[in-house]
Structure formats: C-alpha cells, structure tokens
Amino acid sequence: MNFRKRLRLFAVTGLTFVLALTVTFQGSFASKAEAADTLGLQAKSAILVDYNSGQILYEKNADQVYPPASMTKMMTEYLVMQALHSKRLTWDTKVSISDYAYQISQNRGFSNVPLRKDYQYTVRDLYEAMAIYSANGAAIALAEKVGGSEKNFVVLMNQTAKKFGMTGAHYINSTGLENVDLGKFASYGGYADKNGRNELSARDLAKLAYHVIKDYPEALTISKIPLKNFTAGVTTPIQMVNWNYMLPGFGANMNSYKYDGVDGLKTGHTDLAGYCFTGTVNRNGHRLISVVMGTSSDGQRFEQTRTLFDYGYQQFSEKTVAKKNQLVQGQKAVPVNNGKQGSVKLAFGQPVVVTALNGGKVNASFKVTLDSSKLNKDGTLEAPIKKGEKVGYATVVKKDGVYGYLNPNENQIPVVAAEQVDRVGWFIGMFKAIGGFFAGIFSWIAGLF
Template sequence: MKKLIFVIVIIVLSITVVMNNKETTFEKADLSVQAKAIILLDADTGKVMYEENSTEALPIASMSKLMTEYLVLNAIKSGTLSWESTYEPSAYIQQIKGLSAAVKLGMTPGHSYTVDELFTAMTVHSANDAAMALAEMISGTEEAFVELMNKQAKSFGLKETTFYNASGLDGDYIGKGREETNLASAQDVSIIARKLIAKHPEVLDFTKLTSFKTGNGTTLWSTNLMLEGMPQAFPGIDGLKTGYTDLAGSCFAGTGVFEGRRIISVVMAVESERGDTTTPRFELTKELIERFVLN
C-alpha cells in the first residue's frame, strides 16, 4: 500500500513539473498589423503577456545594436572606455561611408569622434559606422568584438542568436554572404533588451532622445517615431531600437512605462500592404500595448 501511494505521489509530482514547465500558449489575436514574430512582456517580472512565433531565429537588423550597446556600457563601467575616449575612423570605416544602404554618422578621415558622440549616433540615429567604430575601440577589430557578442549571448542563455557584425546589416550589404546575417528570436531580443535596461538603465537617457547634434552641428533624428514629439508619439514610450534590412524587414524592440510597469515589446518582419516599411511596426506596438497592457 505504501509503495502504491509513493508511486502515485511521484506521478502527481511529475505531472505538476511538466505543467509548470510548459510554455504558456496564447490564442492568436486578430491584430490589424501582422508580423512573423511578436513578444510582449513585463520587464520586471519577465511575464509574457502575448507572443506569436517568438522562438524562431530570424534576421534582426539594427536590433543587433542592443547587444553592442550593452557591451559598450560594460566597457565604460569597467573603465576600459570613457565617454571622452576618442576614435579616428579606420580604413574599414571609411569604406562604409560609401555604402548607400547603411545609415551613417558619416565620419571624416583625420577627425576624432568621442565615444559619447558615437554611442548617441548608434542609439538614436542607428548609425552603423558608429556601431562598427565602437566595436573596434573595444576589441581592436569588429570580428573580435563579434566573438564577444556571441559569448555574451551564450552567457544570457540565448539559444537562437548568432551575431556576425556589430551593426545588424545583412551580410550581403557589406560584401559578405547572406548567410552572415545576424539572427535571433523575438524572445532572445526581448531578453537582451531586458538585460540591457536592468544593468544599464542610463541607456534610456539616450533612447528617449528625439534628435541630437553631431560634433559638426548636423542634426540627426531618432528612428523611433513613438517618442514624445514624434509623428507617432505614444505616451510612455522611451525606447528602444528600430531595425530594417531587406532580409529582416521592419522590426522594433519597444519599451515604456505603462500603469507603473515597464513593458518590452518586440515585433519582427512586420507586414504592410501599403508598402510602408516604417509606420506599421509602431502601429502594431501601440495595438499590443493598448490591447494587452492597458485594457
């Protein structure tokens, strides 16, 4: 009898463990804008509020810069870099200057640029050359920095993330094969975003900026149109990172505080029948927050 009771207890415990470990599934919502992958979560608790196909590895474009930001801020906190550290563009960076597909700060040979300017250009305007320059400052070469990115991804426990560059440009944009394009799942991107905000909340001081002036006086605008004062402003949004390439399509890792809770959303390969590659990702983000956070 005791043996039978023991067996029953073991079975019940096993079923409980399986149920507790089972991922929460969501009935697919009838959203006005569609995407290949979506995740919406509470940044403080990690509770997922909605998701669609959030574990598939997909191209992530400039959302890659979230990891670059994390590592740059690590270097600043450790004293390896300072905000006043300066950089003169390498021959590699000068080649990027002529790449029409890349958003750029547009560095001039012989001129120096501070980490502060490079980080702001990367974070606010999504400048790819600034991301590459910061990678060189930390690791000597972008290739060595990519090793650091992948090592950090592994330490985060990310299973669907692979980095090939610091900026997020598709491989064929920069003279490499399409197979050398940064990949991650929406879930993995949300983890990077959550880790970044938790360890380096000062990043929000940059991501909430609608524009900034470069050292030569040029005004560069944020790519996040949901910020206060921007065309698709949504109260509460203060970040985080847009992305667009041919392979990734339109992407956005958004964050903001709503009803006292910091929320993180990731939308990838957002579809639009209008041929608009910019606004639908923000429309979808707004709909997700209104429907699953503010309802």
C-alpha cells in the same frame, strides 16, 4: 514508514517541497493561443513582456529566427555600456576610425553619419550616433574599440547572448547589415557567403532588451532622445532624427505614432528583415517590452507595437499574491537539527507580484525548493538559523508547470526562515544524542519480535 525513512526518501528525491497551497485572486494568466487569436498581429514574429514580473503576455512565432537588422546594435550598446561601467572606457575616450568604419560610414544609403579618418571621436559622439540615428559606421568603430577588431567583438556578442539564454542568437557583425551590403568586409564572424547575416528570435531580442534596461538603465536616457545634431568633425551639423517615431517630441508628420511613456529602444530595417522594432514603455512604474519583426512598412511596425502596448495595459494588471515575510501557508515547517525548536516555518523573502488578465479567477500555486547546500544529509536544517535567512526559493506554477516567464530565474522568489532558531547547548545536545541512541536500540529490539 517511520520519520527517518521519510527523511532519507526526501533527500533522495531532490530535497524539494511541492507546496499544495492554492492562492486564488482576480485575474488570469495570459493564454498564448488566446492572445494570438485576439490580436491578429501583422508581423512575422512578436512578443510582449511585462518587465516587472518577467511574464510573457503575448507571443507569435517567438522562437523563429529572423534577420534583426539594426536591432543588432542593442548588443553593441550593451557591450559598450559594460566597458564604460568596468572603467575600460569613459565617455570621453578617443576613438580612431579604421578604413572599414570609414568606408561604411560614407554610404548614406545606410543609416550613417560620415566619419573622418583624420579625426578622433569620443565614445559619446559615436554611441549617440548609433543609439539615436542607428549609424552603422559609428557602431563598427565602437566595436573595434571595445574588441580590438569587429571579429573579436562578435565573439563577445555571441558569448553574452549565450549567457543571457538567447538560444537562437547568432551574430556575425556589430551592425545588423547583411554580408551582401558589406562587400569586402563581409567575412567577419565566419560567414563568407553573400547571404550571411545575424539571426535572432523575438524572444532573444526581448531578453537582450530586458538586460539593457535592467543592467544599464542610463541607456534609455539616450535612446529616448528624439532629435539631436551631430557636430563632431563636421563643419555643418548633421541632424540625427531618431527612427523610433513613438517617442514624444516629433513634428506633426510623425506625431500619429507617439505613445506616452515610450523611451526606447531600437528600430531595424533591411530588405531581408523588413521593418522591425524592439520597443519599451513605462507608465507609472509599469514597464512593458515588445518586439515585432518582419512588418511590411515603416509605420506598421509602430502600429503593431501600439497594439501590443494597448493590450498589455488595458487587459492586464499587477496582482500581489503574497507580501514580504508572509508565511507560506500550507507549507510544513522544516525539521531543524540541534535547535531549541525542532522545526522552522517558512516565509516569502519578498512580495510575490504576478501579472494577470483582468476579470475571472485563476488558481496559482507555489513550488518550494530548498537550497541543498543548507541541508544535512537527512534533509534537516542545522541550527542556528537566523530569522530572514534564505533557505530556498518558491516558483509560481500552474498545473502544467512554470508558465510564461522570459527568464526562468526571474520566477524565483526567495524563501526565508520565518523565525530565529538558536542552537542548543552542548549539555542538552549530549542528552538528546543519548536519547536518540537508546530510542534506536529500543526500536531495533522491538523489530525482533
């Protein structure tokens, strides 16, 4: 098969180079079955994610949907933060209290600070009550402020979940309370029956936590506050104790759950959901995200989270597989049209870091996909090409394909031109074209004999 036919075939098959290179390093990718057998986690579902690499280190029933209880409020927090960053709100924006938010806030059987209808609270007052104390009335008031109504806000919640790839998520309210608890306010989000509730999977919640941390890291400065007084609109301050007992700063009765580096994110509990927790911990820049759903007690959700965090830190380490600007070894240079050089080598545009089990060896390989918008119809790049110009991306793969990433886009390492290729002048280009024309004629004639 001649070169031109090969190029045409290359273009038809998706303009994808599959790199035959194998990179060997100490460590191994996590095996889901192995992790599950080893940990024996006492929860209906769970997941552990390395935030830095985006790799999943453990999962159990991670795609099964369950009621998330107050872990729902992470989406409410995200959308409030989004409104703050877009300047639609400020921390000092005043918020009025509707009859709905007022009545729910008076029920001290739920997590709440009692709100007043004759008082305007700041966004900060309500956000801190929601993020630290899981106050349901405060969450409703913020949802109404951002969306105009909680019903409109729920539309935003579901749209954002879809954007994040939270395929199992379905929200009907901003708090995580079930319809049976909301009484006459239970029709929001399209569920009128008393069994209506929000539904999410552990994987959905991990994706949401990832975006909260990545997009609005200042949310952690509030979620890590262990204790704060609520003073807005009250004569006697209300002590808000964070339900996340893994945070530092608690007294002796909760100190047994403390885990160094924990700074978030959200607990949840209802009779239907059981005890749940989306946690995150950061040690020396190495951050983990965990979700446990449906544990049997307040303490068990933290004990199971500790098991996950210990597993992540003790059994795994980060490995640099390739450095920035390192050539993609084994990858053929890409043909360049109208260039002073006929081809260009490829390099990684950023370091390639993976999370691997300690001990043993594993083969990791890369699949390189070129950006079709950069290519001519014959599969060549067009000169000029700048050094460092992005021309595609590489993904870390195993023999069974891309493995264990929370968000597939996180496993896309930019691939760049390793060198500059200038465009030839028009005079040289003309002679190249003439040469190509006659080469084609001679080839045609040769084919006749």
